[in-house]
Amino acid sequence: MIMPKKTAEDFAKQQKEISISEFFEKNKHLLGFDNPTKALLMAVKEAVDNSLDACEEAEILPDITVKIKNLKEDVYKVSIQDNGPGIVKEQVPRIFGKLLYGSKFHRLRQSRGQQGIGISAVVMYSQLTTGSSTRVISRTDEKKKSQMFELVIDTKKNEPEIIKQEDDADGIPGTGIRVEMDILGRYRKSQGVDDYLKQTSISNPFAKISYHAPDGTKMTFPRSVDQLPPPPKEIKIHPYGVEFGILQRFLAQTSSRTLQAFLVNEFSSVGQQTSKEICIIAKLDPNMKPQELEREQIEKLLGAMQKAKVQRPPTDCLSPIGEKELEKSLKKEYPGAEFITTLTRAPEVYRGNPFQIEVGIIYGIPEMKQDAPVEIVRLANRVPLLYQAGACATTEAAKDIDWKRYGLQQSGSNVPTGPAVIVVHMCSAWVPFISESKEAIASYPDIIKEMKLAMQDAGRNLSRYLSGKRRAGDAKRRIQIFERYSGEVASSIALLTKKPGKDIEKKLKSMISQRSSMKEGDKNDEGSPEGA
Numbered sequence: 001m002i003m004p005k006k007t008a009e010d011f012a013k014q015q016k017e018i019s020i021s022e023f024f025e026k027n028k029h030l031l032g033f034d035n036p037t038k039a040l041l042m043a044v045k046e047a048v049d050n051s052l053d054a055c056e057e058a059e060i061l062p063d064i065t066v067k068i069k070n071l072k073e074d075v076y077k078v079s080i081q082d083n084g085p086g087i088v089k090e091q092v093p094r095i096f097g098k099l100l101y102g103s104k105f106h107r108l109r110q111s112r113g114q115q116g117i118g119i120s121a122v123v124m125y126s127q128l129t130t131g132s133s134t135r136v137i138s139r140t141d142e143k144k145k146s147q148m149f150e151l152v153i154d155t156k157k158n159e160p161e162i163i164k165q166e167d168d169a170d171g172i173p174g175t176g177i178r179v180e181m182d183i184l185g186r187y188r189k190s191q192g193v194d195d196y197l198k199q200t201s202i203s204n205p206f207a208k209i210s211y212h213a214p215d216g217t218k219m220t221f222p223r224s225v226d227q228l229p230p231p232p233k234e235i236k237i238h239p240y241g242v243e244f245g246i247l248q249r250f251l252a253q254t255s256s257r258t259l260q261a262f263l264v265n266e267f268s269s270v271g272q273q274t275s276k277e278i279c280i281i282a283k284l285d286p287n288m289k290p291q292e293l294e295r296e297q298i299e300k301l302l303g304a305m306q307k308a309k310v311q312r313p314p315t316d317c318l319s320p321i322g323e324k325e326l327e328k329s330l331k332k333e334y335p336g337a338e339f340i341t342t343l344t345r346a347p348e349v350y351r352g353n354p355f356q357i358e359v360g361i362i363y364g365i366p367e368m369k370q371d372a373p374v375e376i377v378r379l380a381n382r383v384p385l386l387y388q389a390g391a392c393a394t395t396e397a398a399k400d401i402d403w404k405r406y407g408l409q410q411s412g413s414n415v416p417t418g419p420a421v422i423v424v425h426m427c428s429a430w431v432p433f434i435s436e437s438k439e440a441i442a443s444y445p446d447i448i449k450e451m452k453l454a455m456q457d458a459g460r461n462l463s464r465y466l467s468g469k470r471r472a473g474d475a476k477r478r479i480q481i482f483e484r485y486s487g488e489v490a491s492s493i494a495l496l497t498k499k500p501g502k503d504i505e506k507k508l509k510s511m512i513s514q515r516s517s518m519k520e521g522d523k524n525d526e527g528s529p530e531g532a
Ligand SMILES: Nc1ncnc2c1ncn2[C@@H]1O[C@H](COP(=O)(O)OP(=O)(O)OP(=O)(O)O)[C@@H](O)[C@H]1O
Pocket: 046, 050, 051, 054, 082, 084, 085, 086, 087, 095, 101, 102, 103, 104, 105, 112, 113, 114, 115, 116, 117, 118, 119, 120, 121, 177
């Protein structure tokens, strides 16, 4: 008998639990910390996204200040302050010092954060790369002083470790949060903090953001609207989006006494009638206890839930930017652009999740080259996505459109070229990101389809503008040709008619301009090239 070199008992000695913090410390790239430029962006992005979420939920117009200072070589001090509701003393340590701790994961409501990992991941990256603790100042009541915490994460336990705490710290005027940390990073003008803040200002026109860049530049992104959007409502999961394990857990945990009541109480868009219909299709007794369903019965129930005609989910859980608001922001950010069009499509559904697509096209941006690829600004729940463009549904949808029909140059199925920016925003109670770093939207066919339709709609507006511009150019050229010869023609006519050449030339010129403006009027009645 051959003795194995290592026994199961030997293995057993090495087998132990891995804390989530240890896992992400080793796999920080999964959270977007895969290079110093991106790390600096992530630190700002996670804090600003949280500030915007908190302000919006507390119905406060956000006023956010971002300061970045280069301490030495690749080490930066990052400070983000908001005027939100603040965080109660007991929660501060866990929010900043424990991965997977938050208020947004267990609900279906549109927000920038989803996972409960964002800000604690930055704290973890800060201590990993610089060995320093994070300072959090929180004030929840204007009448009381701020709380100050200095903390790190005990990665072995995934628990906060408080280094210092003060009860009556100064610092926050009104209420809000300030978070300060040192991180290893690199500052770059493009695809970094500057782009993120500019695009955040476009997608959050109600926010005021002040920014002190590491190179000493100070800038303010002012509000372009003075009102918060209506708060999105929380929804329940739709029967079309449910999966076996979730249904099994829901059945086990529900307080509903009958299957029929369970379906009505736990899912969106299911009334008594639909609930009965689901039970009939599944051949299950509507009065049975939800906890008593056997495995096979759960399978049948799941099948029936997908088969039954269920109303679409409610869409008041969505908070799009809005056509007018997006246009205002774009006008503010691209003051020199020739043409801007924006549109918001009606809500649609992917796998039971309502979502909505908005598109803006900005054309004729002076600083952009005619033959460079169009810039695609990708937004998910108002958050700019700056990396992994190639893997994102927005890029796939944009490439799948024949942009020549809309007046842009395009070779093959590449991103079109021209002095233009295409903004694509997806909002949803659950955005399907391709990874934990929330950098790209997964290509669900329903999402791609809506994105294409939205871009095509906006494309039609662009093509109308461009053909109008072309016609105006043609008319101008015609006038120029006639005008060029009007002097010669006038002197020939003067010879024949023996009348003063100057008068004839004047009359000729006025005829030319009258005729060409008449022709222009006729042509304007034609449709766009697509007949849209
Ligand atoms: N500036 C803030 N003001 C008030 N509450 C905050 C603030 N920052 C964070 N929070 C609270 O802390 C929680 C955890 O934040 P964190 O960024 O780690 O996760 P998240 O925003 O829920 O999801 P995600 O991982 O997708 O960012 C939030 O859910 C929120 O309840």
